[in-house]
Amino acid sequence: MSSFAKIASAQDEPIGIRLGELAESWAKYWPTPATPFWWRAAPPAAGPWSRPANRADIVVVGAGFTGLSAALILARAGRSVVVVDAGAPGFGASTRNGGQIGSGNQKFRVNTLIQMKGERKAVELLREGIEMLDGIEAFIQREKIDCSFIRCGRFRGAMRPEHYENMARDMEDLKHFVRVDSCMISRDEQHKEIGSDLFYGGSLLPNDASLHPGKYHAGLLDRVIKAGAVVHGNTAVLGITSGRAGHTLHFAGFQIQARDVLIATNGYTKNVGAFFRKRIVPIRSAQLTTEIIPAQLFDQLMPRRRVYGNTNRVFFYFRPAPDENRLIWGGRASHFAGDFALAAYSHLARDVLRTFPVLRNVKVSYTWSGLIGYTFDEFPHLGRTPDGIHYAMGYCGTGVSRATHFGRKIALKMLGKAEGRSAFDDLTFPSHVFHAFAKPAVPAIEAWYRARDITGL
Numbered sequence: 001m002s003s004f005a006k007i008a009s010a011q012d013e014p015i016g017i018r019l020g021e022l023a024e025s026w027a028k029y030w031p032t033p034a035t036p037f038w039w040r041a042a043p044p045a046a047g048p049w050s051r052p053a054n055r056a057d058i059v060v061v062g063a064g065f066t067g068l069s070a071a072l073i074l075a076r077a078g079r080s081v082v083v084v085d086a087g088a089p090g091f092g093a094s095t096r097n098g099g100q101i102g103s104g105n106q107k108f109r110v111n112t113l114i115q116m117k118g119e120r121k122a123v124e125l126l127r128e129g130i131e132m133l134d135g136i137e138a139f140i141q142r143e144k145i146d147c148s149f150i151r152c153g154r155f156r157g158a159m160r161p162e163h164y165e166n167m168a169r170d171m172e173d174l175k176h177f178v179r180v181d182s183c184m185i186s187r188d189e190q191h192k193e194i195g196s197d198l199f200y201g202g203s204l205l206p207n208d209a210s211l212h213p214g215k216y217h218a219g220l221l222d223r224v225i226k227a228g229a230v231v232h233g234n235t236a237v238l239g240i241t242s243g244r245a246g247h248t249l250h251f252a253g254f255q256i257q258a259r260d261v262l263i264a265t266n267g268y269t270k271n272v273g274a275f276f277r278k279r280i281v282p283i284r285s286a287q288l289t290t291e292i293i294p295a296q297l298f299d300q301l302m303p304r305r306r307v308y309g310n311t312n313r314v315f316f317y318f319r320p321a322p323d324e325n326r327l328i329w330g331g332r333a334s335h336f337a338g339d340f341a342l343a344a345y346s347h348l349a350r351d352v353l354r355t356f357p358v359l360r361n362v363k364v365s366y367t368w369s370g371l372i373g374y375t376f377d378e379f380p381h382l383g384r385t386p387d388g389i390h391y392a393m394g395y396c397g398t399g400v401s402r403a404t405h406f407g408r409k410i411a412l413k414m415l416g417k418a419e420g421r422s423a424f425d426d427l428t429f430p431s432h433v434f435h436a437f438a439k440p441a442v443p444a445i446e447a448w449y450r451a452r453d454i455t456g457l
């Protein structure tokens with residue numbers, strides 16, 4: 001498939017409810033178009049999709065950042081590569097995320113990581129995180145992908161005074177162990193960074209970055225197709241059987257025989273075997289985008305146009321849209337279904353207004369959600385199952401640079417190259433005996449965490 005029609009691009013300003021009304025609307029039904037803002041500039045490819053050939057060296061399942069990063073390397077190495085996705089390529093989290101990029105180290109504090117893994121291993125993991133951030137920038141430059149990549153820096157607001165002290169210690173550790181540049185911004189000075197009084201100061205990581213995820217995905221897909229891989233949307237794998245001679249992937253009405261298979265399905269993992277079902281918990285995350293905010297006000301709210309987050313357990317994150325004065329705001333939304341759709345977005349709107357009360361009358365333009373892939377140890381994993389199926393997944397919500405990096409690493413491993421070695425190789429990918437209860441338990445766990453965020457317990 002060398003060129004795709006595009007799914008009709010997202011309608012401009014389709015929603016129109018004010019943040020204040022949304023915040024107060026609680027669980028009233030609201031039929032939302034749920035279209036990612038990013039699809040306006042980069043609509044997903046819509047086919048037509050031909051039926052794949054029934055044999056390939058390698059089948060990659062999942063056409064997000066992981067699958068495409070891997071496919072690019074494999075196709076350029078001369079392998080015949082078929083990439084399949086159950087939806088349009090990029091239908092998953094890769095075109096639905098916040099486009100915030102850190103060094104991939106955000107999940108654990110440095111001293112927690114050292115306690116868990118020992119200093120040597122912790123430093124190795126942290127170094128590879130930095131490699132992920134530098135790597136995605138170098139990759140985008142090398143491939144000349146036009147996706148608004150910018151080293152904008154990240155401000156993370158402390159929700160309590162003690163969070164500020166903890167972050168300060170963590171920033172010192174990051175500097176000490178892996179020389180990551182950072183500084184702390186006190187509450188008195190924070191208006192230079194953010195027009196909000198919600199925070200007790202915060203940390204600043206000046207080298208963190210942002211991009212337009214839709215355009216990054218489109219650029220990646222274009223390079224993969226030009227490298228000779230064949231991409232098929234609306235082609236869901238229904239099962240995989242493995243034997244000595246390789247693997248058979250089963251689809252509706254046909255099969256593909258492949259020597260190697262890569263599972264790159266992260267939070268959307270379905271029908272690819274019990275190994276993955278026991279290890280990945282899908283968690284829904286939601287975002288909204290506002291209409292264009294007057295420039296003078298926008299400059300007061302986010303004067304440095306960075307990416308932002310906070311220190312809550314159930315955290316929120318936000319940023320300006322690339323080249324536009326719109327706010328893009330995200331947070332968890334696990335109780336997101338049917339009649340509760342509005343409830344998920346109304347809790348986002350309440351967080352926006354706690355941070356920026358002045359935005360009460362600003363309208364919402366886009367709302368959407370996506371699935372992140374959680375693991376039981378909160379580390380991402382790559383490797384091979386006992387059946388010989390390769391995988392890379394489990395980014396726990398921070399996957400823009402990690403998925404790109406893990407896709408590259410797993411492809412290099414599949415090619416038998418030494419550069420495929422990763423500090424994450426020897427981490428056991430844990431399953432859980434109660435895995436079947438993990439997904440239904442997420443809303444209750446989140447409600448408990450929210451209560452702890454509010455009470456500080």
Ligand SMILES: Cc1cc2nc3c(=O)[nH]c(=O)nc-3n(C[C@H](O)[C@H](O)[C@H](O)COP(=O)(O)OP(=O)(O)OC[C@H]3O[C@@H](n4cnc5c(N)ncnc54)[C@H](O)[C@@H]3O)c2cc1C
Nearest residue numbers: 062064065066086092093094097098100237370398399400
């Ligand atoms: C709302 C939201 C905000 C986020 N914000 C950020 C952020 O700011 N920064 C950051 O670093 N990360 C963020 N993330 C996480 C990041 O987007 C993901 O970690 C990353 O995109 C994962 O890429 P992937 O290629 O592994 O998976 P995905 O992009 O999710 O792709 C998986 C694909 O697998 C396909 N699939 C599943 N099962 C099958 C099957 N049986 N057959 C065929 N295809 C199948 C799906 O259709 C899907 O397209 C966010 C995620 C969400 C949802």
